[in-house]
Amino acid sequence: KAGVTQTPRYLIKTRGQQVTLSCSPISGHRSVSWYQQTPGQGLQFLFEYFSETQRNKGNFPGRFSGRQFSNSRSEMNVSTLELGDSALYLCASSLEGGQRTQYFGPGTRLLVL
């Protein structure tokens, strides 16, 4: 089975712009979670989608949003980028029914200038 894929892998944007990141989960996985990882704050939960519905949300401003499509693929969007949004954005997928293991993708490295 193919693993979790994320595109693009690297991205450079300037302040004020917006960005959309994409995640394709492992086939059969219906839950997709997004995390932000920075050296200062570590790995922080953004949100989780299951069956096209946001099920959980972390403590991030409304500039961070996401969605999930019927094929379980997910996108996250960050509007009005700030320098502090520079980070590694990780997507993770998992099965349901008691399976707690999350399978992470390689991440998208975003640099905001």
Add this chain to the structure above:
Amino acid sequence: SQKIEQNSEALNIQEGKTATLTCNYTNYSPAYLQWYRQDPGRGPVFLLLIRENEKEKRKERLKVTFDTTLKQSLFHITASQPADSATYLCALEGNNAGNMLTFGGGTRLMVKP
């Protein structure tokens, strides 16, 4: 507020020795505790999961303990190898939290030949 603490200082050990990493938490009642490995520039990889009613879990050279009274988990790698060098993250999940994981800051392990 909820806090998960891992030793932020790198742990340096000699090949063949047992590495022991610590994860402490406060103001939290996790139903599950997971350990992940992360290599530079990559997403975390799941290693082990332990439930709140389990004291110990083993997988090959890995062993995890979970003490809900001390609010602590210990992660052991026996007969360590240079290939075990990586950052190890603990993650907690509460009951009915969906797939929302809260991660510790991680401990970097360096195994010297």
